[in-house]
Amino acid sequence: MKIILAPMEGVVDHLMRDMLTKVGGFDMCVTEFVRVVEQVLPARTFYRLCPELHHGSKTPNGTPVRVQLLGQYPQWLAENAVRAIELGSYGVDLNFGCPAKTVNKSKGGAVLLQEPETLYQIIKAVRQAVPDEHEVSAKIRLGYEDTSLALENADAITQAGASMLTIHARTKVDGYKPPAYWDWIAKIKQVTDIPIIANGEIWNAKDALKCQQQSQCENIMLGRGALALPNLAMTIKHQAIPMTWEEVKDLLISYSGYEIFGDKGRYYPNRIKQWLGYLKRQFIEADVLFNEIRTMRDSQEIVDHLSSR
Numbered sequence: 001m002k003i004i005l006a007p008m009e010g011v012v013d014h015l016m017r018d019m020l021t022k023v024g025g026f027d028m029c030v031t032e033f034v035r036v037v038e039q040v041l042p043a044r045t046f047y048r049l050c051p052e053l054h055h056g057s058k059t060p061n062g063t064p065v066r067v068q069l070l071g072q073y074p075q076w077l078a079e080n081a082v083r084a085i086e087l088g089s090y091g092v093d094l095n096f097g098c099p100a101k102t103v104n105k106s107k108g109g110a111v112l113l114q115e116p117e118t119l120y121q122i123i124k125a126v127r128q129a130v131p132d133e134h135e136v137s138a139k140i141r142l143g144y145e146d147t148s149l150a151l152e153n154a155d156a157i158t159q160a161g162a163s164m165l166t167i168h169a170r171t172k173v174d175g176y177k178p179p180a181y182w183d184w185i186a187k188i189k190q191v192t193d194i195p196i197i198a199n200g201e202i203w204n205a206k207d208a209l210k211c212q213q214q215s216q217c218e219n220i221m222l223g224r225g226a227l228a229l230p231n232l233a234m235t236i237k238h239q240a241i242p243m244t245w246e247e248v249k250d251l252l253i254s255y256s257g258y259e260i261f262g263d264k265g266r267y268y269p270n271r272i273k274q275w276l277g278y279l280k281r282q283f284i285e286a287d288v289l290f291n292e293i294r295t296m297r298d299s300q301e302i303v304d305h306l307s308s309r
Contacts (some may be wrong), residue, residue: 002165003233004197005029006223007068007095009276014051014059019255020226021063023270025240026193026231029065030139030221035108036071036080046087057090064090066137070098072107072118074125081126081136091135091163094122096153099141099172110172113144116156123160135163139199142184143171150184151191158192166197167223169211176224197221203228203281209238227278245285249306252276256303268299 005012007022007030012020017029031050034041038097047053054067059065063075067089071077081092096119098109105111112118127136138157142150157165167188169180172285180200189196199221202208208220226232230251234240243251256268279286291307296302 002027002197002219003237004219004221005063005226005233006199006221007032008223008227009033009095009098009100010214011227011271011299012094012223015255016066016227016275017052017063018059018061019062019251020230020233021059023231023234025231025237026034026063027066027220028090029059029063030068030093031065033068033070033098033304034080034084036069036073036077038073038076040076040079040083040223043083043087046084050089053088055086059194066093066135068093068139069126070095070103070108072112072122074118076119077122078125078129082129085130085134089134090232092126092130094126094136094138097139097141097166098166099175100159104172110141110144113140113149113172116149116152119153120156123157123162127161136161137164137166138162139166139168140182141168141174145173146171147181147184150188154188154195155191162194164195164197165192167215169198169200169215180211182211185217189216199223200244201225202229202232203237204242205239206231224278227275228281242282245251245283248279248283248286249309253303253306256299256306269293269297269302272302 003026005026009032025160036048050067057065067084068082075236076163084092095109096112103109167185169182169185178201185198195217198211198215198217202211203225229242231240231243235242276286276290293302
């Protein structure tokens with residue numbers, strides 16, 4: 001079984017990837033998307049979202065990291081995919097799943113699920129541009145408004161030469177509302193012979209097993225669930241006991257060191273509050289802590305409060 005850490009814009013940055021892969025259980029990470037329009041982006045753009053490129057495209061504990069691209073123009077995506085590979089990315093991933101309105105309005109992410117031919121042309125262009133030894137993967141949802149094009153989209157991506165496909169088992173309109181329709185992934189598997197990764201609504205080891213059974217996929221991707229329970233991958237892969245709140249609190253304090261060292265604390269107050277928003281799904285203590293620091297704006301004040309509890 002392989003478990004991949006999902007990209008989550010503004011949440012799972014290189015610091016969070018470092019911490020979660022140290023906790024363990026992940027076989028690969030995918031970055032937040034690099035937005036591609038009509039230019040080849042400078043190296044600094046890739047390094048900003050994926051500093052791991054400076055270290056063999058691996059997190060400090062050795063977990064491979066893949067750069068993800070988002071856009072609508074096949075040739076520009078292809079040229080930027082080549083740039084990512086030249087900088088050392090562990091393959092390249094293409095985002096056709098992002099449900100954000102601002103992204104979809106500019107013809108990126110899930111809106112392209114209405115255009116199987118565009119998906120085909122993008123994957124084909126990137127696959128032809130990237131050397132054969134590097135994987136070209138993609139992430140999709142079941143569709144935009146409905147599932148009517150789900151099979152056609154998967155077939156288009158397969159025929160264009162993708163190496164791997166991750167499927168978030170909801171449409172764009174579904175957003176993140178439960179349930180996830182894992183059985184639809186099993187239907188999609190009937191029209192493709194490339195490896196499929198199941199994603200969506202996996203919060204614990206029991207969910208993971210149900211997902212594997214209904215999707216007929218051994219391999220899974222974890223996003224929000226890994227933020228809610230940082231050792232979720234270990235509980236799934238190695239039957240580890242779920243973390244206690246005391247262990248999570250130690251991670252919160254460690255993360256403060258990562259964030260403040262990494263960006264001088266500019267984003268830390270917002271990031272820690274975001275993370276607590278996920279943690280409170282599993283830990284009532286996280287909700288209490290969130291309310292205590294909700295109005296705090298100073299990084300050091302938050303760290304001092306965490307340390308004193």
